Amino acid sequence: MKRALAVRDNGCIKCGAPAGWSHAHHIVYWSSGGATEISNGCLLCPACHAAIHHDGWEVVMGDDGHPWLKPPASVDPRRRLLRSYHRRTMTLAA
Template structure:
């Protein structure tokens, strides 16, 4: 009760900085996963969007139903409702490479070259590289 009243929330990560993964056991992200995504993403990850975590929804990178995606932190990203709908309705794609970088790829109708755009965290703490230089 004291922690709830103080506004603090514990988020536990493993040795690699990953939170609890649920695999295919559960479709929706747990409250702990949502808290970890909020810390990591800092709000809507769509470029130019400034919506805070409280205004976002979790999106499965690999769709849970159609692509047998998993409910794991590395497969989730925060998007506000408008950008989540844009992603699905306009057929944008989000992918993740081997380094953990996410990429937002526009549909051919919007960009015939489909040049991937790197969405960035809105949390300044997660944008710092190991060299101490902030990411853009």
């Protein structure tokens, strides 16, 4: 499953750290009944994983099948969704 997440996310969805440095994270926490499956997972490096659990950041799965980040109100009072790191920085080939 981590390999599939690495293909989809290409590393930490918040900061872009390499997949090899990242942990698999349950979007809906396992302790809250979240399933252990690709559609409920994403990759986060240790620092970003801590930010999700302790600093008010949230991850939501978008209709596009990719994880999106919801910053805390202290970062964005409107809490606008952000694309995952490697999707924010994608460019189209000419």
